[in-house]
Amino acid sequence: MTTTISLPEFPSDPTCKRCDLHAAAKNPGVPTRFFEQSDPGSRLAPLVVVGMNPGVKEDATNRCFSGPSGNLLTNVYLNHADILSHPVYLTNAARCPTLGNNEKPKQRHYNACWGHTDDDLKTVASRHPDHIVYLLCLGADAYASISKHLLGKAMPLRHGFNNQGQTNALGFVDRFRIFATFHPAAVLREQKYLYPVSDHIELLSNALNGKLPTPSSPHLVDPTWPTPPTQKSSLLFGETSST
Numbered sequence: 001m002t003t004t005i006s007l008p009e010f011p012s013d014p015t016c017k018r019c020d021l022h023a024a025a026k027n028p029g030v031p032t033r034f035f036e037q038s039d040p041g042s043r044l045a046p047l048v049v050v051g052m053n054p055g056v057k058e059d060a061t062n063r064c065f066s067g068p069s070g071n072l073l074t075n076v077y078l079n080h081a082d083i084l085s086h087p088v089y090l091t092n093a094a095r096c097p098t099l100g101n102n103e104k105p106k107q108r109h110y111n112a113c114w115g116h117t118d119d120d121l122k123t124v125a126s127r128h129p130d131h132i133v134y135l136l137c138l139g140a141d142a143y144a145s146i147s148k149h150l151l152g153k154a155m156p157l158r159h160g161f162n163n164q165g166q167t168n169a170l171g172f173v174d175r176f177r178i179f180a181t182f183h184p185a186a187v188l189r190e191q192k193y194l195y196p197v198s199d200h201i202e203l204l205s206n207a208l209n210g211k212l213p214t215p216s217s218p219h220l221v222d223p224t225w226p227t228p229p230t231q232k233s234s235l236l237f238g239e240t241s242s243t
Contacts, residue, residue, distance in 0.1 A: 021096035038088035053094035139183030
């Protein structure tokens, strides 16, 4: 007997005009999607991967992470049994493409799109009410957007690297654990970034599966004071006897 598993719906918003990026998009509002290689029936904690914004191919197919960066994400970053045993969702901090050469969305675009991201995070959290929701931010822009709205201030990517697994302070307080790594597009440009990415993904995988080491309590020893020197030992250091 085949069991039908219902997945949360993340609708596209083709009529979205919250910012100017929609004007040049073929499919404005490219939606969040479930990553089909992960386990839809898993009772484990969910993972939401947050990228920057769709590229040309994603805009053409109305499907996030379907281009070169998506291939690297799905075939390398997420190609771990300990990750794929969890339900995984893919999304972007901005939902429309930027068509200029090396042009990125502006802060106003991310701010305009936050309502979509917020709705989708709430959908994931409500679908998995007994679990922490893990977030993996890909690159500086995604991390800045997530940290602004869940931590209260847009932080640089280095902050994310130094605070892996931090909990959110806003929204669903203590429902999210935030991780960060380099965007796949950065790795395609500079393959040296793949080494820290590997470390970040390993840390995320361990956190998802409760394998992070727990530091033990330190063993504190009370300080001791040196004993006063005896007359005999004092003479060894050239001191004269008072007798």
